[in-house]
Amino acid sequence: GENVEQHPSTLSVQEGDSAVIKCTYSDSASNYFPWYKQELGKRPQLIIDIRSNVGEKKDQRIAVTLNKTAKHFSLHITETQPEDSAVYFCAAFGGATNKLIFGTGTLLAVQP
C-alpha cells in the first residue's frame, strides 16, 4: 500500500526565514497531495493542496511543488511568522486506494 515519508520531524527557524518540508510517496498512481496544519489540540486544517496534473502551486506565503518522476513533494513557507508554528502533515491520495495516507508530521517552531 501507499507509504508517505516526511522530513524533517522538527524544524526551527527564525522569524522571517523560509521553511521547507519534504515528503516522498510510494504509489506512483497517487494523484492528490494535500498539506495540513495542526495546532496543539486542534483539528488538522488544509492549507494547500496540489493535484498530479500540475507541478507547482502558490498561495501567498505558501507554495507546494510536486515531482512525479521522483515521487516527492515539498511545502515551502516564506517570511515565516510565529503564528506559523504548528505541526504540518503531508498526505497522498488516490492510486489504488481511496484514502489519505499521512506523513509522520513536522513540528515547525518559528522563533521571534
Next chain:
Amino acid sequence: DTGVSQDPRHKITKRGQNVTFRCDPISEHNRLYWYRQTLGQGPEFLTYFQNEAQLEKSRLLSDRFSAERPKGSFSTLEIQRTEQGDSAMYLCASSLLGYGVRSSGANVLTFGAGSRLTVL
C-alpha cells in the same frame, strides 16, 4: 451546517467498557472517513464509507471496533471492551467523491474537531 461535527469531544472510560462516537459530516459530502491519531503521530486511516456502504477497513480496526453509516448521513464508531491502547483522538472527515485529477474540490477531506478517548 458549516463543518464536520463530532460528539463527544472527550470521553474518559474504564478499561472493558464500550464507547460510541458520532460524526455528522458536511451534508453534501458522500464520503466519510474515520482516522485515529495518537500524540506525535499523523492520523492513521481506520475506515471509510461511500454513502452508506463501508468500502474499506484498515487492519488497525480489530473486531472490537465497528462503524456504521446507516442512512448515508451521520456515522458512529463503537469500540467494545476498551483497552488502554485505544486511548487516542478519533478524527472524522468527509469529502465529495471525485474522479480524476481535474475534479476541483474532489477528495478534499475536511476534518472534525475529534473525539478524545482516554481509557483508564
